[in-house]
Amino acid sequence: MKNHIRDLRVAKGMTQEDLAEVIGVSRQTINAIEKEKFDPSLPTAFKMAQLFELPIEQIFLFEA
Amino acid sequence: MKIERNKRVKRLAVWTWTWVATLAIATFGPQFIWDNHTFLTVFAIIVNLANGILMILANRDLFNHFDELEKKVHLESMAITLGLTVVVGLTFSLLDQKDLIPFDAEIGILVGFIGICYMTTLFINMRRFK
Incomplete structure (x- = not known):
């Protein structure tokens, strides 16, 4: 699944560590999501x- | 999150090391410390068992604190380790029964195999998502 997490995070001036802290996951998980190696729950x-x-469908792009 | 994680890791480390220590006492105590006194041997074994249960609970507590990716990585590693342990363990036991290996199939070898297998699969799985 493709996503725009990296662009949105950078636009907000956040680091992966910051985003991980806010969402409640590890930095490695944010990195894996951004690299599209792992789909989040x-x-x-x-x-x-x-x-x-933003609506979810504007962040994550599902490709069947 | 990190502080909570470190607390759980430390708790697991404490219970693991005390479990190893009580296992060593229960194993060697009867011979070297209390001269095969039955009550003390049973007591040492019960303490070791209780310690082991607390270690498992600490491990479950840490696992429940993992995020979704960490859980996936650990679950896959556990699945491979469990499968390999059953298959390789039974093959190992069969080889021993048929006297095709020059030593006994000790449980310690299997425990060592589980540890190596889990660490290897964990390392590979963690690299996959880097």
Whole structure:
């Protein structure tokens, strides 16, 4: 699944460590999500959507 | 999150080392410390068992504190380790029963195998998501 997490994070002036702290996951998990090696759970995706004030489908792009 | 994690890791480390220590006491105590006194031997074994249960609970506590990626990595490593332990362990036991290996299939060898297998699969899985 593709995503815009990195761009959104940088636009907000946050480091991976900052984002990890706010979302409640490890920095490695944020890194894996940004590199699209790991798809986050629904609660994590919702937390990110709330933080970036965007609908989930604008952050994550599902490719069947 | 990090402070909470470190607290749990430390707790697990304490219970693991005390478990190893009580196991050593229960193993060598009857012979070297209390001259095969049955009550003391049973007591040492019960203390070791209780310590082991607390170690497992501390490990579960740490596991429940992992985030979703960490849980996935550890679960995959555990699945591979469990599978390999059953398959390799039974093969090892069969080789011993048929006298095809020059030594006994000791449980210690299997425990060592579990540790090496888990660390290796954990290392590989962690690299996959880097």
